[in-house]
Amino acid sequence: MVQVSTQPQQIVNGMDDSPRGKLLSAAARLFRDQGFDRTTVRDIAREVGIQSGSLFHHFPTKEDILFAVMVEVIRFNTERLRAAIAGKADPAEQLRALIRAELQAIIGDTREAMSVLVYEWRCLTPQHQQEALALRAIYEQLWMDALEALRSAGRLKADAFITRRLITGMTSWSSNWFDAHGSLTIDQLTDIILDRVIGEHCA
Amino acid sequence: MVQVSTQPQQIVNGMDDSPRGKLLSAAARLFRDQGFDRTTVRDIAREVGIQSGSLFHHFPTKEDILFAVMVEVIRFNTERLRAAIAGKADPAEQLRALIRAELQAIIGDTREAMSVLVYEWRCLTPQHQQEALALRAIYEQLWMDALEALRSAGRLKADAFITRRLITGMTSWSSNWFDAHGSLTIDQLTDIILDRVIGEHCA
């Protein structure tokens, strides 16, 4: 037995490889494939190789597992956004980086947990919805700052809020059709969407 | 007792006011508010004022209720699309009409059933998914015909399939933020989205 690495974290769906992380990652996949309600605690337990009752040593309720999945993926992707725009001064380049990062989240490495975030939202308790919304607000503020900067620079004529919502629609829906093995790359899709926003395609 | 009207149909969610139609309309609202799985047959029954067992006089299973909701709303909105483009020769005007009709479906009179269509898709049996997909294909073909016509006329540079998917994202996501009582009208949103597609905003 050899210690392969001094950095044992292997990120999947934004979760580490601790028991808790593996549990969340498995839950995220099941929640996306079957939905939260159709996924039983026995399903999750089987996936990680323990008894169903043992899940409740890690989380007080099944709903807390869902909440944890969402919190982790929001946090992880907020950091991804931050990293994407770090050091970029041009607001148009910032926007491109944001779109790319969001696509990466939705159809890339955290796609399962992101899908859960969109489709299982109402399975959260109102209390947890509020807490998750607070985290999401931080994420959205990064977008709004960039879009407002674009507007100030005169490169965005439309309303920033509506623009953000149209972008959200385009990116989030991509999870329903984008084929990772197809000919269209994430970078290409990024530019196509960017084009719909700042309209260089018809200059 | 006076017969108020010779046309007793009052369309809600694309359903008529027969027992079956009222049942479907109530189910659509419950399915949207709580999700299919969290909605019990007792919930639906209570809503229409009958016993839960009596539901199964109308539908063989609970899932068949969901399927019926989806079939009705797809059919209804396919007709709406057809009516919208009828008599319009200019492909750009056709596109505007299509976007407006789809927004009407998603945030207007059939919004509850449309939301169910998007969010409860995987609750259908594979067999029913296939049947619903066949109906949806007809709907989508109307879109593709108009977009291809636009391309032929040289007024759409982007790929028609991708364009359609971006539009789908923008329109379907609007159900999550559009406020029917706000200052933004459906017609205004229609033009904003149309602008993202044929790009007249940066001429």
Add this chain to the structure above:
DNA sequence: TACGCTACCAAGCAAGCGCTTGGTTTGTAA
């Protein structure tokens, strides 16, 4: 060796679920 902590098992409970059953009411038309 003894301790304490984390992680887990084996068994099962109480509640809620979709759906069935056998019988009754209601509306319609001959």
Add this chain to the structure above:
DNA sequence: TTACAAACCAAGCGCTTGCTTGGTAGCGTA
């Protein structure tokens, strides 16, 4: 009045669900 089907009720069956309970294995520390 009779006939009949559609619509509905009252009761509950069999099963699955999230979660609980009481106990145990493994491991690092002293």
